[in-house]
Amino acid sequence: MLNLNYTYRIYPDAEQVESLNEWLETCRGVYNYALRELKDWIASRKCPVDRCRCSKESEYIMPADYPFPGYQQQQNNLPKAKKVYPRLKSVPSQVLQTTIRRLHDAWDFFRERGYGFPRFKKYGQMKSILFPQFKVNPITGWQIKLPKLGKVQINLHRPIPDGFVVKQVRVIKKAVGWFVVISICSDISIPDAVPHGHFIGVDVGLNSYLATSDGFVEPGRKFFKDMHRRLKVLQRRLSKKNKRSKNYEKARRKVEKQHNHIAFKRKDYQYKLAHKLCDMAGTIFLEDIDFRTMAKGFLGKHTIDAAFGQFRDILYYVGRQRGVYIAEVDHRGTSQTCPNCRIEVTKELSDRWHSCPECKYEVDRDIASAQEICNRGYEQLSTQGLWGKEIGCQVGLSGAFCLDKWRRAAMSNSDVGSLHRNL
Known part of the structure; x- marks a missing residue:
């Protein structure tokens, strides 16, 4: 299995730019809310409640039977959150799920290293969103079709090779404009190089x-x-x-x-x-x-x-x-x-x-x-x-x-x- 990432420049119109900016801020709110729940769970169990006075006065104490807010639980809570916060409905559901996934990847990385606890994201710090899967090829000519966003102009300066399938697309916001990183894969395998030549x-x-x-x-x-x-x-x-x-x-x-x-x-x-x-x-x-x-x-x-x-x-x-x-x-x-x-x-x-x-x-x-x-x-x-x-x-x-x-x-x-x- 061969996987490649191709980066292209995209040119969304004014309405699409407004939607993308709103999606980024919504994903930032979801990320911070999930992180807050994770930190509250940890703070309520860092020491016995009868021996730590600061926990009873300044920390949000979760019940003892409250499960750990893992990826599966927080992902399953997204449909319930959409009923309370209608703003979440405007963002594709899989984009919200990948945002939760990003948080727990950072949490797992912290547990392996022992340092680098995930931090809250400030206004404007969420720079990318991920569309994890596509049923059909989203690229048609000089346009790329994204869920709930429609067709966006793309500078396809390098064509997708034959035999490769688009697996996921990450939209990135930079100061100079918008970019997409397209992940493609194929069943072909390239043998590793052997020592040769000079x-x-x-x-x-x-x-x-x-x-x-x-x-x-x-x-x-x-x-x-x-x-x-x-x-x-x-x-x-x-x-x-x-x-x-x-x-x-x-x-x-x-x-x-x-x-x-x-x-x-x-x-x-x-x-x-x-x-x-x-x-x-x-x-x-x-x-x-x-x-x-x-x-x-x-x-x-x-x-x-x-x-x-x-x-x-x-x-x-x-x-x-x-x-x-x-x-x-x-x-x-x-x-x-x-x-x-x-x-x-x-x-x-x-x-x-x-x-x-x-x-x-x-x-x-x-x-x-x-x-x-x-x-x-x-x-x-x-x-x-x-x-x-x-x-x-x-x-x-x-x-x-x-x-x-x-x-x-x-x-x-x-x-x-x-x-x-x-x-």
Whole structure:
């Protein structure tokens, strides 16, 4: 089963925009009401009632036999709520059910992690609604038909592939306009890529956005910093407006548009860079870094701006489409290891040049780290039992071992002939 998500721009008319905005606010009310019921149930059972005076005075106590407000119960209460609140009838029933589902997904995620309790959504914070299923294909020409909304103009810049069925549609509100994310699926299966072709290691960083083991270095890009001057002016203007006024809303939309512009430029750059890497090699190795930990350091703002985690996801997506094998290796000590002789060479963060005292191999620090990543990728494949198979990573197909290529750079011509090809 193959699942894909396609994003398109839609152009609803004034009446449809008004309906969508009303639906978003209605879903926000349903979400907050369900969350309030969940929090009240938890607060009424957090301690014995005869020992906690604050619970009797300031908390809403639910009866002891009141069941936990789970997804099934709150979903079944929606028909009863429609009789009390007629406003709920204007929203498709499945959209309300998916709103309750969103809350309980967040609740289940909180229980697994132990932190990140769901929070109430303020005015305007509900940005998307989901239509979970369709009996027939909702796309007809340059229009998409949504329940209780009718036909909406859509910019179908990329046609739906043959053999794929539309499963669900998510409508998203952004400052620049409205978008739909269409989930399509098919029964066809695409085999996973195998190691083949040229191997490269990729090291990401803030000084240079990335460096490969072949010596290619992509300069650092700071999208947020480059456009922060304009964003700072817009935010200063917003702070001087009266909240909930029309001028405040106009200024807020300008700030949101600027954030959208920064995010769009970053994602476009990352997609182009991912395709460039896939043009370079058939097998790519990355570090298994948790970039959330990097974002907590003193360079957290620049780390978040670089969005390395998003780039890794995009590279996996592009590599799967183009048949490029992508794998992760252990990141510990890649910048402190000589890729030529594999000894430890301690370097500070300010040291940007790798110079090995043992084998005299010298190269840029980021490139040396990428070469070590490629070394570990070779070793990882060999330990998995792939080295003896008839695949593109064999010596006869790819040329020479990874280490031999860099060892030759640190040896004289007279010593090259006596090199033993051993990892």
